[in-house]
Amino acid sequence: MDDLSEASDPRLVTMVARYSEVALAEIYRRHGGAVFGLARRVLNDTTDAEDVTQEVFLRLWNEPDRFDPSRGALRSFLLTQSHARAVDLIRSQGARRRREAREAAITAAATYDVRHEAWDLVLADEVVRALASLPPEERQVIELAYFEGHSYVKVAELLNQPEGTVKTRIRNGMRRMRGALVDAGIEGAT
């Protein structure tokens, strides 16, 4: 009996390095939904999110050595890649057009609550609480950067705030988030 569902994530990556398709399938079963979910949230487009997910998993298959278990959990690693690719895509020309249509709608409504409702359904309580505990001006800039895929320069432009202010708020907000997550016993995605 060889049950991969018992194998640790780093062990599965080691198997992937030896071209084990079943190990990659098990990693996908565990983390595919998270990789896809984050990409879809940033891109707001299922097809683009599929492309990002595919690229993240093919990259793990082709370059498994890029994952270093001493530097964090496999899911964090995969989510980092998913986010980076989604952001690259959204900043490229094609995706930008779709995005701008949505941006206009959001700006017109002058609220980000739609997004918050979705979070409540899917995020762990502690993460929601940690975000909610941030000063609103810090939470807003982090959300615009992370979930909307904006650079801090763009965030400053959207909010009509000085770039230096946005930088500082993101930095302080992220440190505060970390403190809250550590207090809640969460050190990162697992």
Next chain:
Amino acid sequence: MNHDDATELLALYALDALEGDEAAEVEAHLVDCPRCASELDSLRGVAAAMGNATEAPPAHLWAKIAGHLYDAPSEAPALVKPASVTPVRPRRSRALIISWAAAAALVAVLALALGHANDRAARLQGALTASAKNEVLAALVAPGHHLVTLTGSHHRELAQMVTLPDGRAYLVSSRLPALAPTRTYQLWAIVAGRPISVGLLGPRPSLAAVTMSGARASVLAITDEPSGGSVTPTMPIVASTTL
């Protein structure tokens, strides 16, 4: 960029909120500064926790990904430029990729792990249709699936099967030695101590789909039988696993 400047920008970098030159400067600093690298790992963990919300991907996505595993790197879909990372692992030789592209896609995807790359007969034997291929690939990520390894004498791993809760089972890879054309491998499920024939796998098995309906099997076993199959297994058992 010096350490203090980099420290100021790490949180933004972790959110992918830097662009162009600033991102490149932070990256350059990270190479030489373990403190910043470690701080970045931590901040990325925070970002990942925020973005950690599982959403069921479309059902076809895994099969699509699996279908690209043996693409040559240039054929792989790339949304963004690949980072300049030196592969530590040796690349598959171009010749192997070409020969696999010509072979049945199912075998290309699944059988390589057990080293059947040069067994042309096994490839032809296993040439299933594209829909059967997708079924096997889907089984590898289906809820409740089990991957089992059938071993022979001296604990040699001879075959791998995926079983699903609904009784479907798939032979996904095989190292069973080829038999004479007048022989066949036969798969048995031992249910309540009695062997029940599950299906014939042929003299050179590579992939197969079978159904084990009814009572729960305690053991899966493979025997060597005459080409028409047998009613009761002929000893000795070639490979088996306890479920």
